[in-house]
Amino acid sequence: MINIPFNKPYLTGKELFYIEDAVKKGKISGNGYYTQLCQKYFESKYGFNKCLLTTSCTDALEMAAILIDIKEGDEVIMPSYTFVSTANAFVLRGAKIVFADSRLDHPGIDEDQLESLITSKTKAIVPVHYAGVACDMDKIMNLANQYGLYVIEDAAQAIDSFYTGKDGIKKALGSIGHLAAFSFHETKNIISGEGGMLAINDRKFAERAEIIWEKGTNRSAFFRGEVDKYGWVDIGSSFLPSEIIAAFLWAQLENLEDIQQVRIAHWENYHQKLQEWTSDNLIQLPVIPSYATNNGHMFYLICKNLKQRTTIIDNLKSEGILSVFHYISLHRSQFYKGKNFNTVLKQTDIFSDCLLRLPMYYELKVEDVIYKITEK
Structure with missing residues (x-):
């Protein structure tokens, strides 16, 4: 008999209250009151340019792969010691995964090995902040800038964790790369059962990310009154979570x-x-x-x-x-x-x-x- 489980989801006490409130507001599909509340919270607290809640970190990673236009033959560098979703998101778009070894002192990616793995086909580096502990983002971003690569932070475990660069500036993990993916799975610090988020730090991706998030349509722009009708304008999928998930998450964020x-x-x-x-x-x-x-x-x-x-x-x-x-x-x-x-x-x-x-x-x-x- 297990008396002490490996993980036990923590309820703050307001989850059901906010879920009921979401139902009473008359909109429980995605991108409603609680979705926007959570997104604005993350943008304000951690300095992300734009946030989009997703149904999982896996979805956020898949959105990132679409946004940087991964195609057949592209190479993506990432650690081997990670969850399969980190790789799957790019394999689904046709990429070849190039695995890097872990550091001697930590399961995170060995930053000093990365340059030797870069080829003319390399399109992105995906550092994984294992256990919420930062990779050396100065080294990674310098390489990315030198070789014209995208950096997508897999920050699934890294909510409320930070990196201090050589410039002395402390930055939230997920705010440094071009894009970042977070998880709110029940095993994480802040949970919603299943759930995730894409952080868009490079502004050039913001508009398209919202379209991909909304099944390839400009529906969000329509509801803001920016276009007089909406339609199919790009590829995408149903990446956004329901208001039920967002309402649960908001109770967690308050605590x-x-x-x-x-x-x-x-x-x-x-x-x-x-x-x-x-x-x-x-x-x-x-x-x-x-x-x-x-x-x-x-x-x-x-x-x-x-x-x-x-x-x-x-x-x-x-x-x-x-x-x-x-x-x-x-x-x-x-x-x-x-x-x-x-x-x-x-x-x-x-x-x-x-x-x-x-x-x-x-x-x-x-x-x-x-x-x-x-x-x-």
Whole structure:
């Protein structure tokens, strides 16, 4: 019996109230009152030029691939240690995915390897801010500017996390690249069950993004009175969520500061109390680079090998605590290997075999997990 799950969705108490209010307003399809409220919140708080809520982070990534006109033969560089949606969005448009290895100290992309992967066919770099911890965006943006590439931040786990560049300016993750995708899946800090958002930082994409979002029509412009009728003007799909999802999300956003404080406190408690135990067992704790902040999205351990990780998972499960491993490297997937690519990414494979995620959610009693881990 699992007494401490890996994740437990947190309800602030106002979700049902706002959902009922959305119904009473007489519009529960997309792009209504709560959708616009959430979008304006993100634009104001984090400095995104334009935000569009989506039904998932996957949809936001697919919109990004359409916006930068990914075509057959284009190459897109991204880490192998990520969720399949990061790659699928571009594969669906015909791109070849070029996988980069992880850093030595962190599962995020190895920025120093990127230039060697750029070819005449490269169109974009997709850094993934793993665990909400920033990639070195100065290095990535400098490369992108040098070679004329787009940067799409996969910020699925990175809400309310920041990067400080060499200029000393602190910027929200998702506000630095040309485009960025966020997730509000129930495992994230701020949730709506399923849900996501596209952040459009390059203004040249703003108008077309809205059209793609609205099934390829200029419907939004029509409702603003900018055109006298609307019709099919581009490709697109039904990427926008219902007002029910947006209303739920708004209740979460009202409590973002409290949620973040609690999750970060959980993270710091883990980090402090597990230092001696991990050192004794040759296990590594997560690293936060000096230029990054910690948003308390996840707490993970890097075990010394696969056997040790499996033993810890099994021991915790026997005590009613669910811990999990994370991604299986995409370059080792059946789909990718079936393309006859011979990609060797040593550091990524280490994380795939050795990274262990501990329970992390608002109502978690971290001490209970720590006690069961360290007594073994």
